[in-house]
Amino acid sequence: MAGKRHQIAVIGGGIVGVSNALALQKAGHQVTLIDRGTPGRETSYGNAGVLSESSVAVLNSPGLLKSLPKLLFGRSNSVRFSPGFVIRRLGWMVGFLSYCTARRWRAAGHALRALQLVSLDQHKAWIAEAGVDDLLRYGGWMKVFRRQESFEAYRAELALADEVGTGYSIFDREQIRQIEPGLKPIYEKAVLYDNTCGVSNPAALTDAYVRLFIDAGGRVAKARVTGLARGEDGWTVSCDGGGDLAADAVVIAAGPWSADISGWLGYDLPLGWERGYHMHLEPGEGPQLNRAVHDVDGGFAIAPMQQGVRITTGVEIAHRDAPPDYRQVRRSVKLARDGHEMKAEIDETPWMGRRPTMVDSLPVIGPAPRHDGLFFNFGHQHIGLSMAPGSALAITAMINGEAPPMDMTPFRATRFSI
Ligand SMILES: Cc1cc2nc3c(=O)[nH]c(=O)nc-3n(C[C@H](O)[C@H](O)[C@H](O)COP(=O)(O)OP(=O)(O)OC[C@H]3O[C@@H](n4cnc5c(N)ncnc54)[C@H](O)[C@@H]3O)c2cc1C
CATH class of the missing domain: 3.50.50.60 (FAD/NAD(P)-binding domain)
Known part of the structure; x- marks a missing residue:
């Protein structure tokens, strides 16, 4: 052509x-x-607005296999599923799990890093050309851990970040207070991916x-x-x-x-679908967040947006066109209030989207x-x-x-x- x-x-x-x-x-x-x-x-429309150059760890990882029992017994807020749908799509699910090898996980990380680096540069150029610099936020993307044990489990992802060349900083409880004074002191550790950016309104x-x-x-x-x-x-x-x-x-x-x-x-x-939800809340009186924050133990993200403080959920595995099930987003909002002060919910109904995900x-x-x-x-x-x-x-x-x-x-x- x-x-x-x-x-x-x-x-x-x-x-x-x-x-x-x-x-x-x-x-x-x-x-x-x-x-x-x-x-x-x-x-x-409804994502967390993160313009990432650091999201290199795909879900089908060796670590996923270890956490399967917890996920299957519904004890995680980050992944929920409809058992009937999982059974109907068993072939896809098994296929997804078959990619959970260290070799494939690392290879995927390298591929995604290359794509994200080019993308972030181009986003910055188009944002400038479009004259919407006010939407762009520097200052990274932060993962926070309520439990030291969860941070230790996250070290595999940090090793992958090192391997592909992603920059990050690790902070402890007192440093988190200084960097994100809007977070309540419930977090033991944080990882800040310094070069990641964000937008305050994806739409x-x-x-x-x-x-x-x-x-x-x-x-x-x-x-x-x-x-x-x-x-x-x-x-x-x-x-x-x-x-x-x-x-x-x-x-x-x-x-x-x-x-x-x-x-x-x-x-x-x-192609599969990982459904996700969001809800906006009115900002509280205290300090606002400077960037999107992912509460790893809580299984949700909090992103300051033009529309309010956006709480986004993890994954719901259900049919693309099944009616929404708001339990995960309700739980995420409740858990988010543990970590950041917010006022009333703004949206009458939570938003739902479907992440398009290939089996690998x-x-x-x-x-x-x-x-x-x-x-x-x-x-x-x-x-x-x-x-x-x-x-x-x-x-x-x-x-x-x-x-x-x-x-x-x-x-x-x-x-x-x-
Ligand atoms: C809760 C949540 C948080 C997320 N957070 C982030 C984040 O922080 N950073 C990030 O990078 N990504 C994030 N994502 C992922 C990101 O939002 C998606 O990967 C991305 O939006 C997919 O874009 P898309 O253009 O492929 O699909 P879509 O945005 O769904 O667009 C597909 C379009 O195709 C149109 N269409 C479909 N069928 C037809 C047809 N037959 N004829 C005409 N038009 C049709 C639809 O109307 C739609 O507009 C998040 C996703 C969710 C759900």
Whole structure:
């Protein structure tokens, strides 16, 4: 596809699709971004806003196997599950656990680090270009531990951070008080990933990127994509209510819905969903937090946002489309009050999102093996906000026939038998 100005359709207007549309458009292509709703209002809306260069430890780790009994007996707030769903998706679950080896875990860490470094640089450049520097927060991302024992268990992740070159600082109880005076003195240890950044409103960030895209001639179509067909002259993207779209290339970036769309063309990609929730609370009278904080023992994160103090949950393993179950977010809010003073809940109903996660926890970024001009860009699990720009630059380079900015081997679709 090299060396031409192409008509490209990007399906899905989450942070991944929006970034992809922007990068392609900046490379000179004529791009239509298609979303069935307002871009950035699904999974990309409600996250903790962390722009990470340090989230290299995927969930399928050797440590996960050790903590399985605790998780299975429902004693963890960080992971909850619907037993019926786990049984129905047993193949995927077993597949996920099969990646819990030290070798795979370390390899995934290296791959994700490379993607995150490129992404964070590009985020900073686009944020400056979009004139929304007020959204960007420096000062790192902090993991806090209520129990020394939990910190000791975390040393494996620190060893991986050392191996991939992520900077961090370790603090004890008194130092935590100085760095985050808004935290109550219940934490024994903290790890601050100094170079990680954050945003105070992920939806506003997506909106800013959409504005950049539109101002430079990009088109946003509000439509549900219902079909994809490859003809002699290229692609036809069918949308509900008619209005088919012709394109030379198509990027599927529909987050948790991407496997459905890829499935129309015969690709069986092992995408799962890790659901998560948030609730905003009014800030308390005391000092506010300077950064997002992850309470490892509590299994939730607290992130200061423009909308209020956002409490985000860990993982709920349930069907993507099952009704929400607010128990995990209710418990997270209760536990969060142990560590940080906050006033009343702001949202009438908690928000729910679905992290799109491949069975090996690495996104799929690259060409579809059996269709010219079709590209996959999804499965960014817990760190899609962080990794969207790098994924976008990589797809753009591939479409242009150039070398991507990082090794794409770990992300290729053909690592699965599809
Ligand atoms: C509680 C929580 C906290 C998180 N915290 C962080 C964090 O701090 N940092 C971080 O980096 N990541 C975080 N994440 C992960 C991150 O939010 C996701 O990885 C990311 O938002 C995924 O983006 P996406 O664009 O792939 O998917 P989405 O944002 O879900 O976008 C997919 C889009 O596709 C559209 N779509 C689907 N089907 C169709 C169709 N047929 N036709 C047209 N459009 C369609 C949808 O409308 C949607 O807009 C968190 C996630 C959760 C749930």
